[in-house]
Amino acid sequence: MTLLDAIEDDPYLPSTSIPTTRLDDQATTSETSAGTSNEEIVLAKRPRQISLFSVTLPLDAISLIMEFFDMIPIPMLDGVVMHAPFRNTVDGTLCISSHHLILSSRKEGVEELWMLHRNIDLVERRPNGLSGGSIVIKCKDFRVIQLDINSPEEFVQVAACIENLASIEDVRLFYPFFYRHMSPILEDGWTAFTPETEYAHLVNSLADEWKISYVNKDFGVSTSIY
Template identity: 55%
Template structure:
């Protein structure tokens, strides 16, 4: 799947962002394959970068042909409000965000998709050995052991292949 297929509108001007404990931000909304970005048009620029995977629900309230309001309920318990002018732009933004927040394939999410613009000097997966780190932390007589139940990542895609487990 290409994220370009899900993005119906990539830029929307004259958007008002309401955030808790912050002044209202009047700016431009940009939607990329992984982020929602709101940039102010003020002399002192402000930006909000929000990963689509951090958005739990998108609630919409259309206000006739003038546009509408989107409430983004985030997984970090923030509730953001976006006021969008224009019914067509409002519909395209809300449909796009709803589709981008429903991506279920883990390998399409940002950490797997990100390609740094610099050369990676070392492989982070081999930076340390779980067994040696485990032996440093556990004292003899503790009821902990190494478990390889997730060796082939069949139990959990997000846990490592070697885990410490209580006996």
């Protein structure tokens, strides 16, 4: 199964429920009662592989989500060619999701691209007249990826979309707040280790000279020091 084939199990869309008007075929409307502090909105991806996800969001987050989906005019585009140093050229389908840039040829054994928008440092446009153009993506991990698009209109839209998604500053729209783990939680990580136990191992013979203080446990003394 390729990445694009697994998109309907999208782990990077919020498990959210939000009623919105149809946003360029990306969302479907769901009725909610007036006067409530939360609204239920159903977010969906475009045709081909549509899956509905639901989460309850506060009212002040609804406008953010609507703006978020407005940034993706073309969620999927066929016939995109990817070039990268020391890699084979890949001709496949480009998928732009809320937090990831994905390119897949839908063929077994062919390398695919799955990259967070936050990993993009610079987007360079190289238009080629009526033949579309190339989008050069320079990543924060020093990778350089080139995407060739053969339609001038789609070239401009995809480039603008990637630029906007890579420059989102509102932390509430970052990937960690949308991630849904796909496997069961095996243990409670909050109890995996305790500061007191680890501290005792560190200080060892100096335990009488140092101690853990809880004076700021409610951040009443300082808001920046734990």
